[in-house]
Amino acid sequence: MPRYLVRGPVPVIVGIAAPLAVCAVLLPWRAHLSNTDVALVLVVAVVAVAVLGSRIAGALSALSAALWFDFFFTVPYQRFTISKSSDVTTAVLLLAVGLVVSQLAVHARRMRVIAVTDAGYLAQIHDTAQLAQSSASPDAVIAHVSEQLIRLLQARSCRFEYGSLLGHPPRLDQDGSILLGRRVWDVDRAGLPDEELELRAFASGRFVGRFMIRPTPGATPSLQARLTAVTLADHAGSALDSAERPNTAR
Structure with a gap:
C-alpha cells in the first residue's frame, strides 16, 4: 500500500470526512432509521478508516462519527445538543466502540504485516541453513x-x-x-x-x-x-x- 495512504494528511482527512459522508447518505432516510442502526453503520465506516489508515485517523474518525451523529440524527437536529438520554448513551457508545474497534483494527493490520515479514525472514534463514548443510x-x-x-x-x-x-x-x-x-x-x-x-x-x-x-x-x-x-x-x-x-x- 502506498505510504501516503497510511501516513501524512490523507488518512486524517479521510478519517474526518468519511463519517460526514456516511451521514449525508443516510440523512434522507432519517425518519425511517433508528439511531442504533445509524450508529452501527458509522462504526463500520470508522473500522474501514482504521484498517486502511493510521491509528490517529481511526481515532479522529470515531470522534467525527459521534459529532455528526449528534448533529444530524439526535433532537434537536442541526445542533450539537442532545435532549434524549437514550441518544446520549448511543452517542457515547458510538465514540467508545469506534475508538476501541479502530485501535484493534490498526493492531490487527500491524500484526499481519509482522507475520508476513517474519515469514520472509524465516524463509531466508531456512534457505541459508539448507545451503550450509549441503x-x-x-x-x-x-x-x-x-x-x-x-x-x-x-x-x-x-x-x-x-x-x-x-x-x-x-x-x-x-x-x-x-x-x-x-x-x-x-x-x-x-x-x-x-x-x-x-x-x-x-x-x-x-x-x-x-x-x-x-x-x-x-x-x-x-x-x-x-x-x-x-x-x-x-x-x-x-x-x-x-x-x-x-x-x-x-
Whole structure:
C-alpha cells in the first residue's frame, strides 16, 4: 500500500470526512432509521478508516462519527445538543466502540504485516541453513549470505574477511544492537552509521571471520532484520567450521 495512504494528511482527512459522508447518505432516510442502526453503520465506516489508515485517523474518525451523529440524527437536529438520554448513551457508545474497534483494527493490520515479514525472514534463514548443510562450498554460502545481508540491511555492499579482527569498526552485535565503541547506536532514530559495519561469524563459539557491510546512508533496518542478519552470519560460520581458511584478510 502506498505510504501516503497510511501516513501524512490523507488518512486524517479521510478519517474526518468519511463519517460526514456516511451521514449525508443516510440523512434522507432519517425518519425511517433508528439511531442504533445509524450508529452501527458509522462504526463500520470508522473500522474501514482504521484498517486502511493510521491509528490517529481511526481515532479522529470515531470522534467525527459521534459529532455528526449528534448533529444530524439526535433532537434537536442541526445542533450539537442532545435532549434524549437514550441518544446520549448511543452517542457515547458510538465514540467508545469506534475508538476501541479502530485501535484493534490498526493492531490487527500491524500484526499481519509482522507475520508476513517474519515469514520472509524465516524463509531466508531456512534457505541459508539448507545451503550450509549441503555439499556447497563455504565460499558459496558466504556469497549467498552476503547477498542476503545487502538486502536485509539495505546496504550498498558486503564483503567477508577470514579470521581477521583489524581496527574497531561499528559492530552489529548478537542481540541486534549496533555498538560504536562502548556506546549503543540508536538505529531507529539515526539510521545505520556511515562507517563500514562489522558482523562477526562464529562456529562452536570460535571466531572464524566477519562480514564487512557498507551501509546506505539513512537506512534504518528493523531489529528483526538485524537479528536475522546475525543468524545468517552464524550459518556462514558453521559452513566454515570444518574448512581450513588462511588467517589473513581477503
